[in-house]
Amino acid sequence: MSRPDAICRSCGHTELDSVLDLGTTALADRMPYENQLHEAEPTFPLEAVFCPKCSLVQIMETVDPAVLFDEDYPYFSSFSKYLLEHSKKNVLEIIERRGLNDDSFVIELASNDGYLLKNYVDNGVSVLGIDPVPALCEAAEKIGVPSMAEFFGLKVATKLAAEGRQADVIHANNVLAHVADTNGFVAGVAALLKDDGMAVIEFPYVRDLIDHCEFDTIYHEHLCYFSVTAVDHLLRRHGLFLNDCWRLPIHGGSLRLFIEKKDAPMASVTDLLAEEKELGLDRIDYYREFRHRVETLKTDLLEMLGGLKAEGKSIAAYGAAAKGSTMINYVGIGADVLDFVADKNVHKQGRYMPGQKVPIVAAEKIQEERPDYVLLLPWNLETEILAQEQAFRDAGGKFIIPVPTPHIV
Ligand SMILES: [Zn+2]
Known part of the structure; x- marks a missing residue:
């Protein structure tokens, strides 16, 4: 099916092909409070x-960033131990690879609460965080990470460059895929990067999304789903070149790109481009069969949950993550199935899952209530969360992992 009304965010081509239509849904990170439950939630098409x-x-669909990232935006990234360790390792590798010292300057785009840049500060490297959420910038400043509350784009980049504040290294983790002005963001990176600088960009890899049926990583904040082929086209348009590229297990499978202003690709890049061509990531057929697998997952998960409820089992969920919102809203798992969704993030507790309105409670509730089964919504953190809930498992509690096919552990 072709979408003649659509325009590509990257190249401007029209007549795009439909991959998966998830219907019209509530925003994944807009979790209503109790006193908002009677109000209609804003919903938007998700295709x-x-x-x-x-x-x-x-x-x-591009939802206005002011609506997506309002003052109630609940994501403080320091809550994942795995993410903290991943960031620290990343920083130490970059300091060594680029020979950074106290003359160097590092900027992070979407710097959140400063958890990544803090590692540079600890090693004597000057930093600047840029993040659109003022509360996150305040949290970053508190741990010694200078931050500015701005939406990053060419305008902010040009201003900083004119002030002589170009960067030796620019980090942008899980933000390029989230910005509405894809070309403006990349143009900004090019303007803000020194001629011999390096941008290090991470985002989920569309190949892992398709291969492992990770359809729940599709939500309104997440506008682009990149392959190496697609990002290579985008970067070249702005005089940036992908010279090294790693596949990472984080977020269900991600890419870390090492980008410079000279065209000198290592084998890691040319190999991945060749693999993608061979697999067909540059053709619609690769994506078509994915839709069928998503529909099967939905049927299987509903059957599994329905069967357990029929046996009188109690079921809760763990992790009020954005992907959890896509999962329960697309599959149709509501408060009639789930007693609650447990989450460690105090900013989410006391609120409700978007759309399905399942209450979000403290993580300790799993131990207190001891449901028979817990549906793990952030399945990408399976190892960490299963270890954390070992006492629950030792007492006979089971987890349901929804992707790539629903299974019980
Ligand atoms: Zn395009």
């Missing part, structure tokens, strides 16, 4: 499409 010209998978 992934493919650009046959530059290979970019993307969703069509």
Whole structure:
């Protein structure tokens, strides 16, 4: 099915092909409070499409960032121990690779509460965090990470460059895929990066999304789903070149790109581009069969949950993550199935899951209530969360892992 009304965010091509239509849903990170339960939640279409010209998978609807990232935006990233360790290792590798010292300057885009940049500060490297959420910038400042509350784009980049504040290293983790002005963001990176600087960018890899049926990583904040092929087209348009590229297990499978202003690709890049061509990531057929697998997952998960309820089992969920919102809303898992969703993040507790309105409670509730089964919504943190809930498992509690096919552990 072709979408003649659509325009590619990267190359401007029209007539994009539909990959997966998840219907019209509530925003994944807009969790209503009790006193908002009677209000209608804003809902928006959620459909992934493919650009046959530059290979970019993307969703069509752009929700106003002011609506997405309002003052109630609940994500403070320091809550994941795994993410903290991942960031520290990343920073130490970059300091060594680039020979950074106290003359160096590092900027992070979407710097959140400063958890990544703090590692540079600890090693004597000057930093600046840029994040649109003022509360996150305040939290970052408190741990010694200078931060500015701005939406990053060419304008902010040009201003900083004019002040002589170009960067030796720019980090942008899980933000390129989230910005509405894809080309403006990349143009900004090019303007803000020193001529011999390096940008280090991470985002989930569309190949892992498709291969492991991770459809729940599709939500309104997440506008683009990149392959190496697609990002290569985007970068070259702005005089940036992908010279090294690693596949990482984080977030269900991610890419870490090492980008410079000279065209000198290592084998890691040319190999991945060749693999993608061979697998067909530049053609719609690769994405078509994915839709069928998502529909099967939905049927299987509903059957599993329905069967357990029929046996009189109690079921809760763990992790009020954005992907959890896509999962329960697309599959249709409501408060009639789930007693609650447990989460460690105090900013989410006391609120409700978008759409399905399942109450979000403290993580300790799993131990207190001891449901028979717990549906693990952030399945990408399976190892960490299963270890954390070992006492629950030792007492006979079971987890349901929804992807790539629903199974019980
Ligand atoms: Zn395109």
